[in-house]
Amino acid sequence: MKFFVDTADIAEIRDLAATGLLDGVTTNPSLVAKNGGDFFEVVKEICALVSGPVSAEVTAIEVDAMVAEGRKLAEIAPNITVKVPLTWDGLKACRSLAQGGIKVNVTLCFSSAQALLAAKAGATFVSPFVGRLDDIGQNGMALIGEICTIYRNYPETITTQVLVASIRHPLHVIEAAKLGAHVATIPPKILRLLVAHPLTDKGLAAFLADWEKTGQAILAR
Numbered sequence: 001m002k003f004f005v006d007t008a009d010i011a012e013i014r015d016l017a018a019t020g021l022l023d024g025v026t027t028n029p030s031l032v033a034k035n036g037g038d039f040f041e042v043v044k045e046i047c048a049l050v051s052g053p054v055s056a057e058v059t060a061i062e063v064d065a066m067v068a069e070g071r072k073l074a075e076i077a078p079n080i081t082v083k084v085p086l087t088w089d090g091l092k093a094c095r096s097l098a099q100g101g102i103k104v105n106v107t108l109c110f111s112s113a114q115a116l117l118a119a120k121a122g123a124t125f126v127s128p129f130v131g132r133l134d135d136i137g138q139n140g141m142a143l144i145g146e147i148c149t150i151y152r153n154y155p156e157t158i159t160t161q162v163l164v165a166s167i168r169h170p171l172h173v174i175e176a177a178k179l180g181a182h183v184a185t186i187p188p189k190i191l192r193l194l195v196a197h198p199l200t201d202k203g204l205a206a207f208l209a210d211w212e213k214t215g216q217a218i219l220a221r
Contacts, residue, residue: 001177004053004185006165008035010045012188017049024052026105026127026165026185028083029059040076047077055105055125057083058093066093074102081105081124086114091121098122105163112146119151119160125183130176131166140166141175148180170194 002023005016008031016022025046032039047054056076058069070082070093081103084090094104098121105125106118110133118126128147130140144164151158161182167173170193173184186194 001173001181002052002183003191004055004163004183005191006031006167006185006187008032008042008046009188010035010042010049013046013049016188016191022050022052024054024081024183024185025050026055026083026163028055028057028107043073043080044076047079050079052079053081053103053105053125054079055081055083055107057107061085061087061089063089063092063096066090067096070097070102070104071100083107083127086110086118086126091117094118094121094123098124107165110143112143112150115147115160115162116150119158123160125161125163127163127165127185129166130164130172131168133166134168141172141179144176144181145179152180 003021004024004026005013005022006026007013008027013025032042043056056073058066060066060069066084066089073082074080082097083105084093085108086106090106094106097104103124105127106123107127109115109126109128115126115128128143130144133140133143147162163183163185164176164181165185167184167186167190170190173186173194176184
């Protein structure tokens with residue numbers, strides 16, 4: 001599974017990219033507004049920090065304007081993926097942009113029917129929002145399972161990758177991986193929680209305490 005980080009915070013992206021574990025970045029208008037700065041400059045800097053796909057979202061809602069904005073965004077860097085909403089106009093824009101060789105992330109997906117349409121429209125990624133479904137009493141991970149099953153039924157015609165979004169906790173990541181999702185886009189805080197375990201901390205503390213008793217130092221030799 002690929003790991004994308006869901007943020008527009010340059011410092012967070014730089015720190016996480018340094019681990020070598022980061023495969024891409026997703027942004028949206030809300031994340032960019034939260035962190036401030038010139039939109040194009042922020043996205044350009046993110047693209048320089050990460051070699052993988054960087055999703056930048058259009059703000060238009062009508063197809064011709066979406067396509068125009070998408071082409072403009074694609075000029076920022078070669079690794080830009082244009083993000084469009086899962087509406088009729090968004091699907092039309094996806095089709096047009098994809099036919100022009102631009103990678104597209106179709107976002108705000110909440111049903112397997114929508115995901116099937118996104119694949120038919122030529123999306124590079126489809127982004128089901130699992131956390132938001134959980135918020136209204138539905139099973140977000142069940143949707144991931146449905147989409148992965150449908151896509152696997154048509155390996156010769158569907159190349160769209162399932163990008164699990166709206167992740168709220170580490171179990172979302174693990175369940176998505178078990179179901180075969182291609183990508184998880186994860187808030188920085190949740191990404192860091194993946195490494196945390198109390199037994200790891202406890203075991204390390206015991207090892208260090210025992211080593212200190214020996215009075216030795218590896219770098220002293």
